[in-house]
Amino acid sequence: MVYLTAAMIAIWLLTFGYVFYLIQRTKSLEQEIRALETLVKEAEKGR
Amino acid sequence: MQNKKWGWLELLTVLAAIMVAVNFYVGLIYAPDPSNLQTEVTRKAQHIFYYHMGMNVMAGLGMLVNFIGSVLYLLTRRRFWDAVARSAAEIGVLFGIGVLVSGSLWARPTWNTWWTWDPRLTTATITILLYAAYLMLRNAVEDPDRQARFAAVYGTFAFISVPITFMSIRLWRTIHPTVFGGGDPAAKGAFALGPHIRFAMQFSSWTFMLVFLLFLVVRVRVALLEERVMALRQQVDAQLSRGAEVDPMEHAGS
Numbered sequence: 653m654v655y656l657t658a659a660m661i662a663i664w665l666l667t668f669g670y671v672f673y674l675i676q677r678t679k680s681l682e683q684e685i686r687a688l689e690t691l692v693k694e695a696e697k698g699r
Numbered sequence: 700m701q702n703k704k705w706g707w708l709e710l711l712t713v714l715a716a717i718m719v720a721v722n723f724y725v726g727l728i729y730a731p732d733p734s735n736l737q738t739e740v741t742r743k744a745q746h747i748f749y750y751h752m753g754m755n756v757m758a759g760l761g762m763l764v765n766f767i768g769s770v771l772y773l774l775t776r777r778r779f780w781d782a783v784a785r786s787a788a789e790i791g792v793l794f795g796i797g798v799l800v801s802g803s804l805w806a807r808p809t810w811n812t813w814w815t816w817d818p819r820l821t822t823a824t825i826t827i828l829l830y831a832a833y834l835m836l837r838n839a840v841e842d843p844d845r846q847a848r849f850a851a852v853y854g855t856f857a858f859i860s861v862p863i864t865f866m867s868i869r870l871w872r873t874i875h876p877t878v879f880g881g882g883d884p885a886a887k888g889a890f891a892l893g894p895h896i897r898f899a900m901q902f903s904s905w906t907f908m909l910v911f912l913l914f915l916v917v918r919v920r921v922a923l924l925e926e927r928v929m930a931l932r933q934q935v936d937a938q939l940s941r942g943a944e945v946d947p948m949e950h951a952g953s
Contacts, residue, residue: 655740656727659747659804663754666797667910670790674917681924688931695938 708916715913718906726750730899744808749899751801753907754794760911761791762830762861769854772847778926779919781847784854785837786918788830790911795827810874819875822864829857843929 726749732742768784771777802820803813814820833853840846868877892900 653740653743655744655804655808656746659744659750659801662800662804663750663797666793666800670793670914674914674921677921678917678924681921681928684928685924685931688928688935691935692931692938695935 708913711909711913711916715906715909718909722749722753722903722906725899725902729895731893731895733896738808740808744805747801747805749903751798751805752900753903754797754801756904756907757911757914758791758795758798758827759861759865760908761787761789761794761915762826762858763787764915765791765830765833765854766858766861769851769858772851773855778843778847779923781850782919782922782926783915784851785834786915786922788833788854789918790914792827792830792834794911795823795830798823799827815874817875818867818871818873819864822860822867826857826860826864829860833857 726746730746730749733745736742736745764787765784768780768782768787772780772784799820806815807813833850836853837846837850840849867873868875
């Protein structure tokens with residue numbers, strides 16, 4: 653039972669860890685895009 | 700209050716979550732302990748196989764989609780196919796590592812060793828290392844178009860290792876079980892599956908295929924967002940170099 657438990661922990665940590673990574677990466681990229689778009693707009697206004 | 704409509708991605712997520720939950724039941728409870736195994740430890744460890752197989756399906760699909768994406772990029776030069784190939788390789792490597800870890804946890808009670816240089820284990824390790832190298836090497840090329848072109852050529856050739864890994868249990872002497880096509884006389888580790896075990900294997904494979912599809916869609920979206928960030932950064936740099944009065948530090952914390 654110990655090997656099955658260890659395997660289940662490893663498999664689902666990997667799977668849910670990847671889900672968590674994808675969610676965090678999406679959030680941080682969307683935030684960066686918003687900041688960069690604001691910069692671009694301000695630069696266009698300033699010209 | 701925002702009333703967001705449900706799209707196909709949300710439906711795919713819910714369906715995958717339900718199948719993962721049912722797969723827990725199918726793999727751990729519905730599938731019986733194999734009667735031909737001698738000890739309680741090996742009978743329980745056999746349940747690992749359903750998830751090990753599922754991860755194998757994900758890793759294999761990742762490498763197959765990487766190959767398709769690479770070929771389509773070379774034919775069309777559309778950045779989208781590069782994003783697909785890169786995303787699929789990442790999933791392939793990650794779940795390939797999962798295959799090795801879960802396989803090792805199954806092998807310890809079954810083969811009495813964590814690891815052996817069996818042809819299947821060796822070819823699988825080489826394949827995963829090839830795709831890990833794909834992810835590392837593509838980052839060594841700075842120009843995005845050259846990077847995509849180099850990665851596409853590499854991805855096309857790296858795929859040769861996938862059928863070799865699949866066929867290794869048929870071509871060479873091995874102790875690894877042959878699950879698909881076990882009735883083939885050329886299969887060295889062939890064994891018969893009972894109906895419950897066969898169903899659990901198939902259900903697990905379908906579940907992980909669905910999870911793969913979901914991960915691929917989300918990872919491609921992330922890759923396209925990364926490309927958008929790169930394009931915007933270049934735009935900002937160009938505007939700054941043209942002398943537009945924008946202070947990037949002003950927005951660094953936002």
